[in-house]
Amino acid sequence: MSHSAWSSNVKFENGQLTIAGTTASELAREFDTPTFILDEDDFKARASAFVNAMQKSFSGATVYYASKAFTCKQIARWCNELGLGMDVATGGELEVALSVNFPASRIEVHGNNKSLSEIDRAVEVGVGCIVIDSIQEIGRVADAAKRHGKTQSVMIRLNPGVEAHTIEAIATAHTDVKFGLSISSGVAWDAVIEISKHSQLDFRGVHAHIGSQIFNMDGHRLTIERMLDFMARYRDEFNRELPEVDFGGGFGIVYTAEDAPLAIEDAVAQIKDAVVNGCAARNLKIPHVAIEPGRSIIGPSMFTLYEVGTTKLVQLENGTRNYISVDGGMSDNIRPGLYGAIYEAHLANRTSSAPNTPSRLVGKHCETGDILIRDIDLPSDIAPGDLIAIPATGAYNRSMASNYNHVPRPPVISVRQGSAKVIVRRETFEDLLHLDA
Numbered sequence: 001m002s003h004s005a006w007s008s009n010v011k012f013e014n015g016q017l018t019i020a021g022t023t024a025s026e027l028a029r030e031f032d033t034p035t036f037i038l039d040e041d042d043f044k045a046r047a048s049a050f051v052n053a054m055q056k057s058f059s060g061a062t063v064y065y066a067s068k069a070f071t072c073k074q075i076a077r078w079c080n081e082l083g084l085g086m087d088v089a090t091g092g093e094l095e096v097a098l099s100v101n102f103p104a105s106r107i108e109v110h111g112n113n114k115s116l117s118e119i120d121r122a123v124e125v126g127v128g129c130i131v132i133d134s135i136q137e138i139g140r141v142a143d144a145a146k147r148h149g150k151t152q153s154v155m156i157r158l159n160p161g162v163e164a165h166t167i168e169a170i171a172t173a174h175t176d177v178k179f180g181l182s183i184s185s186g187v188a189w190d191a192v193i194e195i196s197k198h199s200q201l202d203f204r205g206v207h208a209h210i211g212s213q214i215f216n217m218d219g220h221r222l223t224i225e226r227m228l229d230f231m232a233r234y235r236d237e238f239n240r241e242l243p244e245v246d247f248g249g250g251f252g253i254v255y256t257a258e259d260a261p262l263a264i265e266d267a268v269a270q271i272k273d274a275v276v277n278g279c280a281a282r283n284l285k286i287p288h289v290a291i292e293p294g295r296s297i298i299g300p301s302m303f304t305l306y307e308v309g310t311t312k313l314v315q316l317e318n319g320t321r322n323y324i325s326v327d328g329g330m331s332d333n334i335r336p337g338l339y340g341a342i343y344e345a346h347l348a349n350r351t352s353s354a355p356n357t358p359s360r361l362v363g364k365h366c367e368t369g370d371i372l373i374r375d376i377d378l379p380s381d382i383a384p385g386d387l388i389a390i391p392a393t394g395a396y397n398r399s400m401a402s403n404y405n406h407v408p409r410p411p412v413i414s415v416r417q418g419s420a421k422v423i424v425r426r427e428t429f430e431d432l433l434h435l436d437a
């Protein structure tokens with residue numbers, strides 16, 4: 001079965017890519033390229049599907065949107081309207097949410113090295129939960145709570161020692177990583193003891209996030225088992241049940257036809273099965289359950305639109321390769337360079353009857369590794385002025401974008417029912433120069 005990497009309102013009509021009734025050519029004319037195009041209804045449908053599936057499975061469940069995948073004010077407003085919480089991993093992500101009055105009580109704060117000022121700000125504004133990721137952090141959060149005269153809810157990020165089936169760079173819960181507190185080494189339990197010494201901290205439960213772009217739930221299921229064991233130990237030793245558990249994100253999406261992710265409802269059903277059976281086996285009450293999807297909400301909802309600037313047919317020992325250079329590159333999509341992520345690309349402004357030829361889609365930066373797609377067959381007549389669209393660039397693309405070569409970062413344009421609006425404007429040279437003394 002082949003899977004589509006496009007969001008639900010993208011169609012190809014007479015060779016023209018259209019999204020919710022607007023053509024790629026119209027979008028390029030109005031907003032220029034490179035540009036991220038967001039399918040608003042698709043984003044909302046994915047976010048709501050997670051909320052509905054979780055609330056059907058667990059009473060009062062929370063879906064935190066993982067801001068790191070991509071955030072901006074409009075995303076935070078939509079998350080608020082749709083009843084999601086927000087997971088933030090830095091002071092900057094926190095400020096985005098606060099800037100649109102996202103309720104602090106529905107914000108969960110992550111980070112393996114939260115600064116003192118980030119902790120202070122989080123406590124001051126009353127975030128719902130801070131997820132402890134080191135022993136040192138416990139005293140820092142307690143001090144901030146004391147300063148502000150508050151009790152702060154905390155969870156512990158556990159490292160359950162589970163190998164997620166994904167790229168190493170985005171697996172987060174095997175033994176040799178910087179995230180979380182290891183259950184097996186005993187340091188997670190040390191954190192429990194340390195938290196119990198601080199009356200300003202309300203220990204709510206445990207968290208784990210095992211990695212990203214995961215297609216099968218075996219890793220999550222094993223993680224749930226280990227987390228429930230930990231919670232049962234806590235009940236036995238402290239004579240109190242932890243009321244909350246958070247299983248992180250990590251649900252995979254389609255980047256190419258090879259990718260076969262689970263439907264949102266199926267992934268949640270597996271979590272439910274593991275939690276219900278696991279709690280029954282340990283005689284635990286079903287806790288308040290949360291998850292933190294990022295990629296699987298925003299990833300498929302965006303594509304990147306580029307214009308071709310040059311083409312170059314390079315002679316190889318055994319054939320040729322057409323280098324197609326577009327007007328963005330590693331500054332708007334670092335994932336292929338960072339960890340070999342694979343994308344597909346399509347001609348977006350016309351049909352072509354020319355035969356496909358081995359091609360490499362590259363950017364405009366001064367790096368040989370500035371490659372968006374290493375090997376792709378594309379029509380041999382692709383020429384300057386053509387538009388190329390790469391699907392599924394919503395997650396960890398704009399949010400990881402850089403100004404390498406002093407390239408202004410692209411805008412994000414949201415499209416819905418034939419109308420398009422800027423939700424993040426294009427950076428200008430002035431923006432870039434603004435920072436210089």
Ligand SMILES: Cc1ncc(COP(=O)(O)O)c(C=O)c1O
Pocket residue numbers: 066068069087110209211212213248249250251292293294295296395
């Ligand atoms: C703690 C935590 N939660 C949630 C996520 C979101 O993961 P994904 O985008 O794969 O759903 C991440 C991603 O790195 C994370 O570190």
